[in-house]
Amino acid sequence: MITVPAGAPYAKLMGLGVYRPSRIVPNSEIVGAIDSSDEWIQQRSGIRQRRWATEDETLQMMTTEASRRALEDAGVDAAQIDCVIVATVSHMMQTPAVATLVAHDLGTEQAAAFDVSAACAGFCHAVAMANDMVRSGSARHVLAIGAERLSEITDPTDRGSAFIFADGAGAVVVGPSETPGIGPVVWGSDGAQYDLIRSREDWRDVIASDEPRMPHLVMQGNAVFRWASFAMAKVAQQALDLAGVSAEDLDVFVPHQANNRITDAMARSMKLPAKVRIARDIADQGNTSAASIPLALERMVAEGEASSGDLALFVAFGAGLAYAAQVVVVP
Ligand SMILES: CC(C)(COP(=O)(O)OP(=O)(O)OC[C@H]1O[C@@H](n2cnc3c(N)ncnc32)[C@H](O)[C@@H]1OP(=O)(O)O)[C@@H](O)C(=O)NCCC(=O)NCCS
Known part of the structure; x- marks a missing residue:
């Protein structure tokens, strides 16, 4: 008969970390290419400025940095991480997943690592999976990360999208809990x-x-x-x-x-x-x-x-x- 591991009674978010790119791009810098105005963009979307990554701020770098901060906030060591999930649509290599690079950079001990392609809903998908993993016993600590470098795949001359998309990364550590910390997805x-x-x-x-x-x-x-x-x-x-x-x-x-x-x-x-x-x-x-x-x-x-x-x-x-x-x- 197959043995099934016992998971934690519940899971929770244990820590949070983010990386915001250093370069701030105000509306005034992008309106020329799309025949728009700061006023129109603020009124229609609420955006005053956005952050776009510099050359050194790669997807891998931003993801790793946000994860390090989440681990520190959670008081969890990288070696305790069993799985790294990166939700992204802006990893420029078809394979392997950027999550494998991040797991390595962080110093996890060969954690399972994969990317999730669910666009803007990806982070919530990652949190839902992490919750289920911790509760089922397939992992004890999981990094659930959302990371994007959308400036690279945004057309600066497209009126409908050039002012919207931006870059950054945010991570949470999901781990065991005695009380419910994450509701059903x-x-x-x-x-x-x-x-x-x-x-x-x-x-x-x-x-x-x-x-x-x-x-x-x-x-x-x-x-x-x-x-x-x-x-x-x-x-x-x-x-x-x-x-x-x-x-x-x-x-x-x-x-x-x-x-x-x-x-x-x-x-x-x-x-x-x-x-x-x-x-x-x-x-x-x-x-x-x-x-x-x-x-x-x-x-x-x-x-x-x-x-x-x-x-x-x-x-x-x-x-x-x-x-x-x-x-x-x-x-
Ligand atoms: C993109 C968005 C801000 C546009 O606002 P909107 O009110 O829908 O604007 P429309 O596309 O209907 O265009 C309205 C008018 O503004 C004009 N317009 C469109 N883009 C413009 C721009 N960048 N600057 C100035 N005017 C613009 C249009 O030409 C149109 O003019 P007209 O009325 O003379 O024909 C809005 O549709 C939006 O935010 N949608 C959701 C996008 C989103 O959330 N995407 C991500 C999901 S993950």
Whole structure:
């Protein structure tokens, strides 16, 4: 008969770490190429400035640095990590996964390591998997990371997306707990809307082209906006219901930082009480896809808007259209 290991009763977020690239790019620097204005961008998206990585700030470097900070915050040694999950859509090598490089750089002892491609919902997918691993006994400590270098795959002349996407990394250590620290995930996808956010072309088209160029992201912004504003409030409510809590119980709401107006629409639909603090990291960080939720949570903690033990709701959505939501206790 097969022996099955016993997992921990529950899992929790034990520590949080982020890496914000050093280069700050204000709207004024990008508006010329897209015939736009600082006022339009702020009004439509809430973005004042974003951070773009310098040459030295590679995806691997940012991911490793955020992970080191998360390990330090958690008081966990790299050797204790059994699995490294990196959610990203901007690793430029088809294989192997950037997670294997990060696991090595950190000094884990041959931790399992793989990447997750669920776009802006990737971090919440990674947290959900880490939660299940710790509870099933297949890992005791897991690094769940969202990391992106989207500036490399953003077309600076595309009016619909050039002002949105940005770079950064955020990591959490997920480990065993005596009390529930991560609620059940609500997740899904809608491949019928695959075209709404995607790479402009695949690598075969790039190679066949007379003028090969990086396959940049393209987006039907308005359709994404309408979908996210309506559908995601329901997903958020399901995550609350499954966790057995109500909006009244929440301390902080940390949605994917896609657009402040989507955040506002979700908060209205969910009838979030005014006392619930809402993440607004997008204003200074832009949309960092898989990295946006840990980055946004870190800013709230750093600015005293969120504290250890607070109840937080994560909701993430993006290309795929993939989405995921869960309630967590802030580490
Ligand atoms: C991209 C986004 C900010 C655009 O805002 P919008 O209100 O939907 O804008 P529209 O595309 O409907 O365009 C409205 C007008 O602004 C103009 N416009 C579009 N891009 C512009 C820009 N960068 N600067 C100035 N004007 C612009 C359009 O030409 C249009 O003008 P018209 O009314 O004269 O035709 C918004 O759709 C959005 O944020 N969508 C969600 C994107 C997202 O979250 N993506 C990531 C998910 S992970």
